Amino acid sequence: MSEKPIVVPGEILTSGYYRAGENTIKLDNSIIATKVGIPQTKGNTVRVIALKSFYVPKIHDLVIGIVSEVYYNMWKVNIFSPYVAVLPAVDVFGRRFDPTKDNTLKKMGIGTVLKARITLFDRTQDPVITIRGEGLGIIEKGFITSVNPSKIAKLIGKKGSMLQKIEQLTDTKITVGQNGIILIETQSIRAKDKVIKAIRLIEREAHLPDLADRVTEILKEDGENEHEKATDQ
Amino acid sequence: MSTKRQLINEQGIRTDGRGVDDLRPIKITLGYLTHANGSVLYEQGKNKILAAVFGPSEVHPKHTELPDRAILRVRYRMAPFSTEERKSPAPTRREIELSMVIRNALESVVLTELFPRTVIDIFVEVLQADAGTRVAGVTAAALALADAGIPMRGITAGCAVGKVDGKIVCDLNDIEDKEGEADMPVAYIPTLNKISLLQMDGLMTQEEFKQALSKAINSAMKVYQLQVNALKTKYIKREEVKK
Numbered sequence: 001m002s003e004k005p006i007v008v009p010g011e012i013l014t015s016g017y018y019r020a021g022e023n024t025i026k027l028d029n030s031i032i033a034t035k036v037g038i039p040q041t042k043g044n045t046v047r048v049i050a051l052k053s054f055y056v057p058k059i060h061d062l063v064i065g066i067v068s069e070v071y072y073n074m075w076k077v078n079i080f081s082p083y084v085a086v087l088p089a090v091d092v093f094g095r096r097f098d099p100t101k102d103n104t105l106k107k108m109g110i111g112t113v114l115k116a117r118i119t120l121f122d123r124t125q126d127p128v129i130t131i132r133g134e135g136l137g138i139i140e141k142g143f144i145t146s147v148n149p150s151k152i153a154k155l156i157g158k159k160g161s162m163l164q165k166i167e168q169l170t171d172t173k174i175t176v177g178q179n180g181i182i183l184i185e186t187q188s189i190r191a192k193d194k195v196i197k198a199i200r201l202i203e204r205e206a207h208l209p210d211l212a213d214r215v216t217e218i219l220k221e222d223g224e225n226e227h228e229k230a231t232d233q
Numbered sequence: 234m235s236t237k238r239q240l241i242n243e244q245g246i247r248t249d250g251r252g253v254d255d256l257r258p259i260k261i262t263l264g265y266l267t268h269a270n271g272s273v274l275y276e277q278g279k280n281k282i283l284a285a286v287f288g289p290s291e292v293h294p295k296h297t298e299l300p301d302r303a304i305l306r307v308r309y310r311m312a313p314f315s316t317e318e319r320k321s322p323a324p325t326r327r328e329i330e331l332s333m334v335i336r337n338a339l340e341s342v343v344l345t346e347l348f349p350r351t352v353i354d355i356f357v358e359v360l361q362a363d364a365g366t367r368v369a370g371v372t373a374a375a376l377a378l379a380d381a382g383i384p385m386r387g388i389t390a391g392c393a394v395g396k397v398d399g400k401i402v403c404d405l406n407d408i409e410d411k412e413g414e415a416d417m418p419v420a421y422i423p424t425l426n427k428i429s430l431l432q433m434d435g436l437m438t439q440e441e442f443k444q445a446l447s448k449a450i451n452s453a454m455k456v457y458q459l460q461v462n463a464l465k466t467k468y469i470k471r472e473e474v475k476k
Contacts, residue, residue, distance in 0.1 A: 006465045009342075009379050010387030010424030023384065025344070032424065034344060034384035036464050051468055052382035054270070054289070056348075082289035082303075082351040123349050124300070150382065207468060 006051070006207075007033040013046050021047030037150075038207055051207060053150035055081040055179040057118050057127040062136075064144070064177035065129070067112040070105050073097075077114060077129060080146070080179045085127040087116065092131065113139040115175065115183070135175075142185040143192045147203050149180040154206040155199065162202070162212060169219040170194045194219060240409055241398045248408055249278075256392065256404045256452055261463035263380050269356075271381025273463075275373035278406060279363035284373035286381040289351035297352075302345040304352050307336040309370055311359040331367050332357075338371045338391075338420045338430040344384040353383060364410035365393040368418045371430060376460055380467075387424035388460055392452035393417065394445045396437055401445045403452045415441075419449035423457045 007013065015030040023035045024046055033039065037048040057063075057079065065085060069076035075087040093102045108114075114129075115136050121127040131137045147155060156163050156176060167174055172186040172195055184195050198215050205211060241247055251257070257278030266272035269285035276282075292298035309332040313322045335357060343353065355377065357370040368391030375389040395405045397413035410416055415435025421428050428450075437445060 006468055008388060008461050008464045009385035010422070012424070025384075025386070027386070027425075032386070034386065035382055036379055036468075050382055052271075052380065054382060082291070082348050084291055 005039070006036065007039050007048060008036050009034050013039050013048070014041070017044060019045045021045040023048035023050050049153075049207075050150045052148055055079070055149040057081050057083060057085070057121045058178070059118055059121055061118045061178040062175075063116055063118060063129065063179040064139070064175070064181035064183055065114050065116060065179070067108050067110055067114065070108070070110060072099050072104060075104065075108060077116065079116075079127065079129070080181060081127075083121075083126050085116070085118070085129045087114070087129050087131065091129075108138065113144065115139055115177070139183060142183045143196075145182050145184065145196050145199060147176075147180050147182060147199055149178070151203050151206045152176060152178065152180060154211060155182075155202050157212070162215065165212065165216065166195060166198050166219065169216070170198075237412065239398065240412060241400055241402070245400075247397070247402065247406075249406055251404075253400055253402045254448065254451075256455055257406065259456065259459050261376065261459060263376065263463055263467045269377075269381075271377045271379070271383070273373050273376040273380060275369055275376065277365070277369050277372075277404070279361055280359075280366060280369050281361040282366065282369050282373045283356075283358045283360055284370070284377040285356045285358075286353065286374075286377040286383065287356075288353040288381075289348040289383070290354075292350065292352040298350045301349050303343075303348040303350075305336050305340055305343060305345065305355065306352055307332045307339070307355045307357065307374070309335055309357040309359070309367075311362055311366070315359045315362045331370070334367060334430060334432070335370050335374060338389055339374055339378070341427070341429050342375065342385045342387050342389055342422055342425075343378060344386065347384055353378075362407075364405050364407045364416075365418065367391075367432075368393050368420055368430070371420045372456055372460065376463065379464055387422045388457065388464075389420050389422050389429055390453040390457035390460055391418065391420035391430065392449055392456055394419065394449040394452065396435065396441060396445070401441060401448055403448050415445075417442075417445055417449065419446065419453060421450050421453035421457075423454055 011033045013031045020026040031046045033048045035050040037050040063079045065077040065079040067075050068078040073089045077085040079085045090097045116129040116131045118127050119130050170191045175183040260276040262274040265274040271286040355374050359366050371391040395413045396415040397409045415437050417433040420430035
């Protein structure tokens with residue numbers, strides 16, 4: 001069994017001189033968990049790594065979204081969070097944007113998939129995104145899948161190690177949006193399936209030890225099978 | 234009027250074989266639905282309740298949104314096949330009221346202030362009813378909220394108590410609910426030591442009420458332990474399956 005205990009909302013983690021970190025609140029001098037997850041103490045901050053969560057926008061986050069509504073001067077983009085993002089037309093057409101000449105609908109219709117960055121967001125206004133920047137813009141090819149946002153840290157791994165490993169073993173390029181939407185760029189459907197299989201494994205077992213070994217195992221296992229199939233033919 | 238039947242015998246055994254303080258068997262299946270953000274199938278005796286949570290998400294219609302917090306929208310419904318006789322599928326006054334009661338019981342635990350201008354939808358569907366569905370609904374909804382990863386101050390657990398044949402009994406079944414002298418559903422937040430729902434139908438003396446309330450809290454604590462176990466084992470189970 002995993003050494004790490006799982007806490008539930010309302011469970012007292014500690015009391016006294018501690019700061020309430022992510023997924024915790026301070027109540028009567030006690031730090032209590034607000035989500036189901038694994039507690040972690042760093043310095044005097046206590047936080048809970050949630051086992052299931054949803055995406056809350058943060059400025060500078062890279063997200064992958066889908067255009068859901070088109071207006072004459074902006075697009076509404078579904079970024080799979082409680083708030084729908086706004087992409088102003090000025091961001092796409094430039095400062096010389098003229099609503100009488102530039103047609104937003106012709107530029108990007110409903111269903112267009114975008115790689116974007118969040119530029120503005122607070123409690124009072126919906127997130128504003130930009131597609132201007134390196135690597136940002138309309139996504140024209142690739143496969144899209146999703147993962148629970150709480151598992152993104154594990155999917156990327158320490159300094160991107162897990163992601164690099166998956167990319168190397170499957171020969172793909174993977175972009176992970178902070179909102180849990182993942183873009184897999186590859187020509188091979190088999191490689192895409194392998195990546196998705198690895199992602200599902202991480203989603204399922206992220207909180208258990210030896211994750212990297214199990215991911216390598218599953219990717220290599222498939223590779224061997226693939227090889228066997230190829231030689232059979 | 235027909236003569237009243239005996240609901241508790243001389244040994245203190247109830248019609249379904251339980252003692253006065255015993256709860257009906259409880260079974261919790263978390264993540265029962267794949268499309269909902271959080272879900273649970275909660276079974277308490279013959280009660281079968283399905284709770285599902287969506288959100289937080291954008292509010293429609295827009296004018297109902299609140300600038301400082303998320304709104305909770307609870308829909309409590311009884312399926313037409315949930316009762317002994319077919320129930321009309323149209324929402325009744327009772328269902329609308331219970332939706333409000335469940336919402337009020339949950340609002341005190343959900344950290345709605347973290348997500349202004351959004352809505353959290355909670356659906357409580359009673360598939361089979363056998364008394365005490367409102368508290369079972371609160372219990373199930375709290376589990377579904379925790380399963381959806383919605384931040385909460387604690388988990389609400391509910392249990393009904395009542396007066397049957399002059400005795401205070403826990404977790405009433407259908408006959409006891411209909412033929413007993415009083416019925417009191419209570420929802421309790423163990424970690425905060427607070428009561429978030431308390432209703433009463435029937436008559437009790439002050440002493441009986443105090444006894445009933447303490448029994449209700451004890452029963453809610455038992456339910457809470459089962460809730461906690463279910464939430465914790467949902468993630469541990471997977472490892473066992475793998476081994």
